[in-house]
Amino acid sequence: MxxxxxxxxxxxxxxxxxxxxxxxxxxxxxxxxxxxxxxxxxxxxxxxxxxxxxxxxxxxxxxxxxxxxxxxxxxxxxxxxxxxxxxxxxxxxxxxxxxxxxxxxxxxxxxxxxxxxxxxxxxxxxxxxxxxxxxxxxxxxxxxxxxxxxxxxxxxxxxPDVPKAKLVIAKPDLDVSTKFVYENLHADSLQYHPDIDGMVASIEKGDLCGITDRMGNVLETVTCKHYPVIEQMKGILKEHGAVNALMSGSGPTVFGIFTDDQNAKEAYEAMQEAGLARQLFLTGFADGRGRED
Missing domain, CATH: 3.30.230.10 (Ribosomal Protein S5; domain 2)
Structure with a gap:
């Protein structure tokens, strides 16, 4: 080869x-x-x-x-x-x-x-x-x-694989340093911690609502404070039918999860019209298999 x-x-x-x-x-x-x-x-x-x-x-x-x-x-x-x-x-x-x-x-x-x-x-x-x-x-x-x-x-x-859903993924016109976010995170004084164990249990049951209800990211406490556009984007996704929306990793990318394909399409179009995203994708979950092309 x-x-x-x-x-x-x-x-x-x-x-x-x-x-x-x-x-x-x-x-x-x-x-x-x-x-x-x-x-x-x-x-x-x-x-x-x-x-x-x-x-x-x-x-x-x-x-x-x-x-x-x-x-x-x-x-x-x-x-x-x-x-x-x-x-x-x-x-x-x-x-x-x-x-x-x-x-x-x-x-x-x-x-x-x-x-x-x-x-x-x-x-x-x-x-x-x-x-x-x-x-x-x-x-x-x-x-x-x-x-x-x-x-x-x-x-x-x-x-186990999560239940299928549509995703709208949007990255605003800015870059975020992971190092900066972690350096400014006060881990010992966080007031909120997402229910990761509950999310694992929901994934094992194939309960998409149980998963989305527990979505949370403590790094938002740093990134959203410095970049308000992240909350704006999450708001647009939720207004157009996302069952929940969240920042991924240290940001600034935001994603919304949709159980209705039409809602996902409308949210994608609304995000386009808002002009807040440098890059925008309408996609779904993948299982990680079949990587070789």
């Missing part, structure tokens, strides 16, 4: 709680991660030269060590003494700096691709051990689907 194509799927957080800040500076989290049907396309080609080349349709993305794709490929080459190089063509659809794990998804796709291209025969667990050294979301992105995420994000429990 000389060429390998793969889809790197984005994620949203149906629930995100921060339990405490650890002595090492990391935050201990408890989250429900969910793959959505929005993805980047990556094409990997073997090179005779010992190089890593990245070509992307987004000029703002680095094509060197600053890109997680490069770092993931370099780590795989180092670990498994791969002397050949790889060329990567990235078609970017997942919003950048948006709380949707776009970079982590691309890194996870790179680990999958290097395993396939060079016939390494790695298990998912082996890939996750490589991924966690590169980023806390990468082990989840390697697995995909619906999962409970704990620790700093590396302790994963696979959950």
């Amino acid at each position: 000389n060429t390998f194509r793969i889809k790197a799927y984005a994620k949203i957080n149906l629930g995100l709680d921060v339990l405490r800040r650890r002595p090492d500076g990391y935050h201990e989290v408890k989250m429900i991660m969910q793959t959505v049907d929005l993805y980047d396309d990556l094409e990997f080609t073997k090179l005779a030269e010992d190089e890593i080349r990245i070509f992307t349709d987004k000029e703002e993305l680095p094509a060197d060590q600053g890109n997680l794709i490069w770092r993931a490929a370099a780590r795989m080459k180092e670990l498994y003494q791969i002397s050949e190089g790889v060329s990567v063509k990235l078609t970017k659809r997942i919003p950048i700096a948006a709380g949707m794990a776009g970079g982590s998804a691309d890194a996870a796709a790179t680990i999958h691709a290097m395993d396939a291209l060079f016939s390494l025969g790695l298990s998912l667990e082996e890939k996750q051990k490589i991924g966690v050294k590169l980023g806390a979301d990468i082990p989840y992105c390697l697995m995909g689907g619906t999962a409970l995420s704990e620790g700093i994000g590396e302790i994963l429990t696979k959950l």
Whole structure:
């Protein structure tokens, strides 16, 4: 095999709680991660030269060590003494700096691709051990689907697929630094914590209303305060039939969940008319399977 194509799927957080800040500076989290049907396309080609080349349709993305794709490929080459190089063509659809794990998804796709291209025969667990050294979301992105995420994000429990629904996903015209959000979060004084255990129970019962009723993200206490447009966008989605709406990750992306396809379409159109979103998608949940293209 000389060429390998793969889809790197984005994620949203149906629930995100921060339990405490650890002595090492990391935050201990408890989250429900969910793959959505929005993805980047990556094409990997073997090179005779010992190089890593990245070509992307987004000029703002680095094509060197600053890109997680490069770092993931370099780590795989180092670990498994791969002397050949790889060329990567990235078609970017997942919003950048948006709380949707776009970079982590691309890194996870790179680990999958290097395993396939060079016939390494790695298990998912082996890939996750490589991924966690590169980023806390990468082990989840390697697995995909619906999962409970704990620790700093590396302790994963696979959950049943959530019931099908329509999603409107909107990213406003701004970028948010995850580091900034966590640095300004006062984890010890949070007044509200989402019911993650109750959400897990609802997922196991296939109860979509039980899931949406418990949606919550403690990082909104930081991001929404600095960027009021997030609450505006959530309001528009709810006004047009979303059973609930939430910011994903550290933001600024907002998503609404709809049980009625027409309501979802109308909410998408209303968001277009409001002009608040730089990027806007009408999509649904994905199960994380079928990643190879």
